[in-house]
Amino acid sequence: MNKFLAMLALAILPNLALVPLVFAHGPTPQKVEKSIVIKAAPAKVWAMVKDFGNLHAWHPAIASTKLEKKGDETHRTLTLKSGGEIHEKLRSADDKDMKLKYEITGGVAPVADYNSVMTVAAGPGAGESTVTWVGRFYRTYKLNPPIPAGQDDETAFNFITGVYDSGLANLKKVLENSK
Amino acid sequence: MLSMKKLILILLFTSCACAPTIKPSSMAYITNQGDNTVSVIDIQQNKVIDTIKVGKAPVGVAISSKLKRVFISNVESNNISVIDTANNKVIESIALQGSPVGLAMAPDHNTLYVADWFSDRIIAINTADYSQRREVMVAKAPAGLVVSADSNTLYVAARDSNEVAVVDTKSFAVIKRIAVGAHPFGLSLSNDGSYLYVVNVYDNTVSVINTRTLAQSKIKMGEHPYCAVASADNKTLYVTNTQDDTVSVIDLASQQTVALIDVGMTPEGISYDVANKFVLAASWGENKVSVIDARTNNLKGHISTGDKSRAFGQFILSEQ
Numbered sequence: 001m002n003k004f005l006a007m008l009a010l011a012i013l014p015n016l017a018l019v020p021l022v023f024a025h026g027p028t029p030q031k032v033e034k035s036i037v038i039k040a041a042p043a044k045v046w047a048m049v050k051d052f053g054n055l056h057a058w059h060p061a062i063a064s065t066k067l068e069k070k071g072d073e074t075h076r077t078l079t080l081k082s083g084g085e086i087h088e089k090l091r092s093a094d095d096k097d098m099k100l101k102y103e104i105t106g107g108v109a110p111v112a113d114y115n116s117v118m119t120v121a122a123g124p125g126a127g128e129s130t131v132t133w134v135g136r137f138y139r140t141y142k143l144n145p146p147i148p149a150g151q152d153d154e155t156a157f158n159f160i161t162g163v164y165d166s167g168l169a170n171l172k173k174v175l176e177n178s179k
Numbered sequence: 180m181l182s183m184k185k186l187i188l189i190l191l192f193t194s195c196a197c198a199p200t201i202k203p204s205s206m207a208y209i210t211n212q213g214d215n216t217v218s219v220i221d222i223q224q225n226k227v228i229d230t231i232k233v234g235k236a237p238v239g240v241a242i243s244s245k246l247k248r249v250f251i252s253n254v255e256s257n258n259i260s261v262i263d264t265a266n267n268k269v270i271e272s273i274a275l276q277g278s279p280v281g282l283a284m285a286p287d288h289n290t291l292y293v294a295d296w297f298s299d300r301i302i303a304i305n306t307a308d309y310s311q312r313r314e315v316m317v318a319k320a321p322a323g324l325v326v327s328a329d330s331n332t333l334y335v336a337a338r339d340s341n342e343v344a345v346v347d348t349k350s351f352a353v354i355k356r357i358a359v360g361a362h363p364f365g366l367s368l369s370n371d372g373s374y375l376y377v378v379n380v381y382d383n384t385v386s387v388i389n390t391r392t393l394a395q396s397k398i399k400m401g402e403h404p405y406c407a408v409a410s411a412d413n414k415t416l417y418v419t420n421t422q423d424d425t426v427s428v429i430d431l432a433s434q435q436t437v438a439l440i441d442v443g444m445t446p447e448g449i450s451y452d453v454a455n456k457f458v459l460a461a462s463w464g465e466n467k468v469s470v471i472d473a474r475t476n477n478l479k480g481h482i483s484t485g486d487k488s489r490a491f492g493q494f495i496l497s498e499q
Contacts, residue, residue: 027236027238027254027278027280027296027297028212028236028238028254028255029212029463029487031213031463031464031487091402091422101422115403115422117444134444134464136445136463136464143297144278144297144298145278145297
């Protein structure tokens with residue numbers, strides 16, 4: 001986990017000077033898709049996944065989560081353990097399909113136009129759940145190549161991969177250890 | 180006991196009855212961003228019959244049935260792969276100083292138009308001699324391209340300028356700018372050229388523009404719509420909603436949504452297969468193509484392709 005936090009800090013550092021998320025982006029979207037099997041009932045897993053104001057309860061990189069209502073919209077501000085904030089907006093939380101959709105609206109994540117879906121499905125075994133986390137996003141650099149370090153596809157991809165890998169591993173740990 | 184003659188007759192009859200009816204063939208050329216390939220789908224056979232290695236991060240497709248060529252824009256390797264449809268092999272690579280995304284073939288087959296994303300320009304390439312090129316600066320982040328049936332007018336969706344630039348292809352100059360919604364990406368034109376459909380990604384709308392009067396109305400779409408295609412009879416518009424994983428089916432006379440079809444995750448490029456009356460949508464999120472029967476607006480099924488299918492542009496080759 002410490003290794004991940006160090007990597008997270010490294011990924012974010014070169015971007016601290018950047019204005020939060022710009023609208024324009026590169027021409028090639030990136031994708032990270034990760035899944036994990038958790039020995040816990042789908043309803044229990046979904047209850048934790050859909051709890052938009054409590055990401056710090058299971059994500060090891062998050063120090064605190066602040067939930068805010070803006071009219072009809074639900075937003076959260078994530079404060080990272082490595083410093084800095086990420087601002088996110090809830091798109092939908094569908095209990096029937098156990099599907100959560102959200103987007104990043106600003107902050108230090110080195111990505112642009114990020115949107116994501118987390119789903120919980122029953123199986124593969126009895127009493128087990130599979131959590132899948134998929135993100136689509138672009139690098140932050142929006143002008144002609146050459147692309148500066150820290151604003152390229154690789155930085156964006158590695159950052160999100162780190163967020164998903166460490167998050168899912170700890171989500172499993174938290175759920176399997178709680179009775 | 181059956182005589183040999185009778186047996187042969189029976190066999191002949193049975194085999195004839197089982198033989199598929201011959202239909203004109205339609206091929207779909209699907210760009211796969213993640214593995215740098217193009218999947219060739221035989222639409223009648225409902226499967227991929229060839230996988231072609233192209234340049235890096237392919238996105239756009241333009242087809243000339245007359246020239247038997249498919250052009251693929253490779254945005255990360257700054258070139259265009261030219262595929263011979265007779266054998267589905269890359270026969271040439273056109274190098275560009277730029278990052279090609281959108282492509283369109285003029286209906287007269289004489290010119291390939293290339294949108295250069297980072298340099299805000301359109302490059303026109305002579306299909307008889309790829310070294311003969313013209314350029315015009317349009318507006319910020321040119322994306323979708325479409326050419327009028329008479330080949331005289333090119334429409335360019337300029338994503339970061341929130342407008343459509345209208346280019347006269349003879350003078351190769353911008354003659355009009357049409358303000359649309361936020362972040363226009365995909366374009367489609369009715370067969371008679373009288374209506375232009377512009378997908379406004381950030382507004383979740385499609386602008387319907389009368390190309391003569393420039394009168395404009397907007398139709399509500401799903402989340403982050405991306406690309407659109409009109410049916411051959413100009414009655415229906417199909418639009419991919421990338422973040423709802425659906426295709427909106429719009430009745431153009433009433434401008435109402437008549438169906439919303441669940442397709443593969445993150446649908447991007449969409450084309451209409453005239454021969455079969457199918458609509459194909461490339462699923463970037465699930466590495467497949469969703470096939471919709473346009474007569475019933477039902478999802479027919481999916482065909483697995485390559486990694487991160489995009490297929491931006493008119494990607495179906497129909498035998499004329």
